[in-house]
Amino acid sequence: MSNSDYTFNDKVVLPMEKVLKCQKALYMAAGMSEEDATCVAQHLVEADARGVYSHGIQRTPLYFNRFEKGGTNPNARPEIVKKVGATALVDGHNAMGMIAATYGMNLAIDLAKKYGTSAVSITNSNHFGTCAHYVDMAANAGMIGFCWTINCVNIMAPWGGVERQLGNNPFAIGVPCGNKPNVILDMATSVVARGKIVMARKTNASIPEGWALDINGNPTTDPEAAYWGTVLPVGGYKGYGLALMIAIISAILNNSSFGPDMIDLYEDPDKIQNSGHLMQCIDINAIDNLDAFKKRMDEAVDYIKNGKKANGIKEIYVPGEIEANNLKRSIKEGIVYPVEVILENRKLAEKYDVPVEYRL
Amino acid sequence: MSNSDYTFNDKVVLPMEKVLKCQKALYMAAGMSEEDATCVAQHLVEADARGVYSHGIQRTPLYFNRFEKGGTNPNARPEIVKKVGATALVDGHNAMGMIAATYGMNLAIDLAKKYGTSAVSITNSNHFGTCAHYVDMAANAGMIGFCWTINCVNIMAPWGGVERQLGNNPFAIGVPCGNKPNVILDMATSVVARGKIVMARKTNASIPEGWALDINGNPTTDPEAAYWGTVLPVGGYKGYGLALMIAIISAILNNSSFGPDMIDLYEDPDKIQNSGHLMQCIDINAIDNLDAFKKRMDEAVDYIKNGKKANGIKEIYVPGEIEANNLKRSIKEGIVYPVEVILENRKLAEKYDVPVEYRL
Numbered sequence: 001m002s003n004s005d006y007t008f009n010d011k012v013v014l015p016m017e018k019v020l021k022c023q024k025a026l027y028m029a030a031g032m033s034e035e036d037a038t039c040v041a042q043h044l045v046e047a048d049a050r051g052v053y054s055h056g057i058q059r060t061p062l063y064f065n066r067f068e069k070g071g072t073n074p075n076a077r078p079e080i081v082k083k084v085g086a087t088a089l090v091d092g093h094n095a096m097g098m099i100a101a102t103y104g105m106n107l108a109i110d111l112a113k114k115y116g117t118s119a120v121s122i123t124n125s126n127h128f129g130t131c132a133h134y135v136d137m138a139a140n141a142g143m144i145g146f147c148w149t150i151n152c153v154n155i156m157a158p159w160g161g162v163e164r165q166l167g168n169n170p171f172a173i174g175v176p177c178g179n180k181p182n183v184i185l186d187m188a189t190s191v192v193a194r195g196k197i198v199m200a201r202k203t204n205a206s207i208p209e210g211w212a213l214d215i216n217g218n219p220t221t222d223p224e225a226a227y228w229g230t231v232l233p234v235g236g237y238k239g240y241g242l243a244l245m246i247a248i249i250s251a252i253l254n255n256s257s258f259g260p261d262m263i264d265l266y267e268d269p270d271k272i273q274n275s276g277h278l279m280q281c282i283d284i285n286a287i288d289n290l291d292a293f294k295k296r297m298d299e300a301v302d303y304i305k306n307g308k309k310a311n312g313i314k315e316i317y318v319p320g321e322i323e324a325n326n327l328k329r330s331i332k333e334g335i336v337y338p339v340e341v342i343l344e345n346r347k348l349a350e351k352y353d354v355p356v357e358y359r360l
Numbered sequence: 361m362s363n364s365d366y367t368f369n370d371k372v373v374l375p376m377e378k379v380l381k382c383q384k385a386l387y388m389a390a391g392m393s394e395e396d397a398t399c400v401a402q403h404l405v406e407a408d409a410r411g412v413y414s415h416g417i418q419r420t421p422l423y424f425n426r427f428e429k430g431g432t433n434p435n436a437r438p439e440i441v442k443k444v445g446a447t448a449l450v451d452g453h454n455a456m457g458m459i460a461a462t463y464g465m466n467l468a469i470d471l472a473k474k475y476g477t478s479a480v481s482i483t484n485s486n487h488f489g490t491c492a493h494y495v496d497m498a499a500n501a502g503m504i505g506f507c508w509t510i511n512c513v514n515i516m517a518p519w520g521g522v523e524r525q526l527g528n529n530p531f532a533i534g535v536p537c538g539n540k541p542n543v544i545l546d547m548a549t550s551v552v553a554r555g556k557i558v559m560a561r562k563t564n565a566s567i568p569e570g571w572a573l574d575i576n577g578n579p580t581t582d583p584e585a586a587y588w589g590t591v592l593p594v595g596g597y598k599g600y601g602l603a604l605m606i607a608i609i610s611a612i613l614n615n616s617s618f619g620p621d622m623i624d625l626y627e628d629p630d631k632i633q634n635s636g637h638l639m640q641c642i643d644i645n646a647i648d649n650l651d652a653f654k655k656r657m658d659e660a661v662d663y664i665k666n667g668k669k670a671n672g673i674k675e676i677y678v679p680g681e682i683e684a685n686n687l688k689r690s691i692k693e694g695i696v697y698p699v700e701v702i703l704e705n706r707k708l709a710e711k712y713d714v715p716v717e718y719r720l
Contacts, residue, residue: 082646082647084476084643084645084646084647085446085474085475085476085477085646086445086446086475086476086477086478087475087476087477087642087643087646087647089647089648114445115444115445115446115447115475116444116445116446116447116479117445117446117447117477117478117479117640118446118477119476119477119642119646119647121647144608144609144613157667157670158664158667158676159676159677160669160670160673160675160676160677161664161667161668161669161670161673161676162667162668162669162670163667163668165663165664165667166664173605173609175605175608175609183604183605183608185601185602185604185605187598187601187602191595217670234594234595234598234599235551235594235595235598235599238547238594238595239594239595241545241547241678241679242545242547244543244545244664244678244679245533245535245543245545245679247660248504248535248543248657248660249504249533249535249642252653252656252657252660253504253642253644253647253648253653254647254648255648255652255656258656258660259660259663259664260663280477280640282447282479282609282613283444283447284613285444286442286444286445286447286479287442287444287447287449287479287481287613287614288449288613288614288615292615293612293613296612296615296618297608297612300607300608300612300618300619303525303619303620304518304521304525304526304604304619307517307518307521307522307523307525308521308522308523309520309521309522310517310520310521310522310577313520313521315520316518316519316520316521317519317520318601318604319601319604319605
C-alpha cells in the first residue's frame with residue numbers, strides 16, 4: 001500500500017501479530033536487542049489492542065526522535081544499585097521506560113515471592129507506556145500489583161495555581177480473578193490522559209469541554225490549545241493532591257526529575273528524562289489462599305455487574321473489563337488503527353531501511 | 361455548664377487536653393483499658409484538632425451505641441494470625457478500629473524497619489477513624505505510609521448503577537518533610553466524606569449540590585435525603601474504580617465484609633462489622649538517605665507553594681497542610697466545637713457515671 005491508499009480519518013485493520021512483528025523489527029533497526037525490542041513491541045501493541053491508543057504505536061515516532069536526538073539510549077540495560085530486604089533501587093541507565101519498568105516489576109514479583117511483599121523504586125528511566133501492563137504482570141503471578149509513575153511532562157497546575165508545575169501522574173492497581181480477566185484500574189490524575197489530547201491533535205479531532213484549559217486558564221475544546229495549556233485534575237483538589245503524592249513516591253523518593261527539573265517528553269527530545277517509578281507487589285498467598293481469593297473476586301465482579309442499572313445503561317463494567325474485551329476482539333479480528341498512525345510508522349520503517357515485509 | 365447554657369448553632373472552645381482527658385475517661389468507663397482508651401481519645405481529639413470534625417468525638421455516641429448493642433467489643437485485643445516475611449495478617453477480634461489499626465500500623469513500621477517495606481492486612485476490625493492518622497505514624501518513623509480501608513457502610517453506586525453497592529472507600533499516603541509538617545493526602549473516593557453529611561444532618565445544615573443523590577437518584581442539598589441516598593464518586597468512573605480497588609485490597613484480600621455482607625455502621629449497632637484494612641510502609645532509608653529525601657521534600661513543598669496563583673487565591677496548599685495549621689492553632693487556642701457534639705458527649709458521660717471533673 002502507498003500513502004494514496006488512504007484519506008485522512010480512514011481506519012485500517014491490521015492483525016495483531018503483524019503489528020507486533022513490524023514494531024519489533026523497527027526497534028531492532030534502532031539498535032535494540034531482540035529481547036528488548038520484543039518487550040517494547042508487545043507493550044505498545046497490547047496497549048492498542050486494549051483500545052488504549054494514546055499509549056500504543058502512535059508513540060513510536062516520538063520514541064525514535066528521542067533515540068535520534070540522544071534523549072533516550074536504545075541499548076541501555078537497567079541495573080540494581082541498592083538492595084535492602086524486600087526493596088530495591090533500580091537505575092534504568094536511561095533505557096526505554098518499558099525496559100526499566102519491566103525489569104523492575106519482574107524484580108518486585110521475585111522479591112514478593114520471597115518476602116510476601118516488595119517495593120522496587122526505579123530511577124533514570126523514561127516514559128514507560130501504560131501502568132496497567134505492569135500490574136497485569138503482577139496479577140498474572142498471583143499478586144496484587146501497584147505501579148506509580150511521574151508523568152513525563154508538566155501539564156497540570158496545583159489546585160489554586162495556574163502554572164504547569166505537575167504531571168497528571170498516573171498509577172495502577174491490579175488483581176487476579178478466577179474465571180474472569182484481571183481487574184485493573186489504571187488512571188491518570190487528570191480528567192483524561194494527556195495522550196488523548198495528543199491523539200486528538202494528531203487526528204484533528206476536537207476534545208470535550210472539561211478536559212483542559214488553554215494557556216490563559218480558559219476552557220478549550222481545541223486540542224492544539226489544550227496541548228499548550230494545562231489539563232484539569234480529576235475531582236479538583238483531590239486529583240491535584242494525588243498527583244503530588246505520586247510524584248513524591250515515584251520520583252522525589254529516588255531523586256528522579258520533579259517539578260522544575262522535568263523536561264518535556266514531546267518538546268525536548270535531546271534531553272535526558274530521568275523519570276522515576278515505583279512498583280509494589282503483595283503475594284496474595286502470603287495473606288490468604290490465592291484460589292479462595294480468586295473465587296471471592298469472581299463473586300465480587302458478578303455482584304457489581306448484577307447491580308441495578310441507571311436509565312439507559314446496558315452494562316456495568318469493572319475496571320479493566322472494557323480493555324480486556326477490546327483485547328479479546330483485537331486478537332480475533334485485528335486492531336483498528338487511524339491511518340495516520342500507520343503512515344507515520346511506515347515512514348519510519350522506510351527511513352530505517354526495515355525490509356519491506358516487516359513494514360506496516 | 362448545663363444544656364441551657366447553649367442555643368443551637370452555638371460554638372464552644374475547649375482546651376485540647378481537657379477533651380482528651382474527658383474522652384479517655386469516657387472510654388475507660390465503657391470498659392476499655394487505659395492504654396486503649398488513650399489511643400482512641402488521641403485519635404478522635406486529634407481529628408477534631410485538625411479540623412476533621414466528621415471523624416472526631418461526634419462519633420463517640422455512635423461507637424458507644426455499638427458497645428452497648430454488642431456490635432463492637434471494647435475489651436478485645438488484636439492478634440497476628442499469619443506472618444510471612446514482610447507481611448502479616450492481623451485479626452482485630454472485633455476491637456475498635458483504632459485499636460486494631462494502630463496495632464497494624466505499628467507492626468507495619470517494625471516490619472519495614474527490618475525488610476525495607478511491609479504490608480499488614482487487618483480483618484475483623486471496625487471503623488478506624490481517619491486514614492491520615494496511620495500514615496502520619498509511618499511518616500514520623502521516616503517512612504512512606506499507605507493506608508487503605510473499606511468504609512463501614514455501602515453508600516455509593518457503581519458507575520452506571522443506582523444501588524448502594526460500595527463504600528466511598530478512603531485511603532491515605534503520607535511522607536515526612538524536614539522543616540515542614542508531614543505531607544499527607546487522605547481522601548475518600550466520594551466527592552466528600554459521608555461523615556460530612558452525617559455532621560450536616562446533626563447540625564441541621566444544608567449540603568452543597570454535587571455531593572449526593574437522594575434515594576431516587578436525584579441531586580439533593582438536604583442532608584437527611586443524602587443520608588438515605590448515595591454519595592457521588594469523585595471524578596465519576598475513576599472514583600468508582602478506585603473505591604472498588606480499595607475494597608479489594610482492604611477487605612476481599614483477607615475475607616472481611618464486602619458488598620452484600622456489609623452492615624451499616626449507623627443503623628446496625630448490634631451487628632459485627634468485620635471491617636478490613638491494609639497498611640503498607642516503605643522505609644525511605646532502604647531506597648535513599650532519609651535526610652536527603654526530607655530536604656528534597658522541603659524544596660518540593662516550597663516549589664508548589666511558590667507557584668503563580670489563580671485570581672482570588674491567596675495561598676496554594678499541599679495535602680495535609682491545612683489540617684497541620686488547624687492542629688497548631690488548636691493546640692494553642694483550643695478546639696472549637698459545635699455545641700451539639702459536646703452536649704451529646706456530656707450526656708454519655710452522665711449515663712456512664714463519669715466523675716463530674718472528667719465531663720465536657
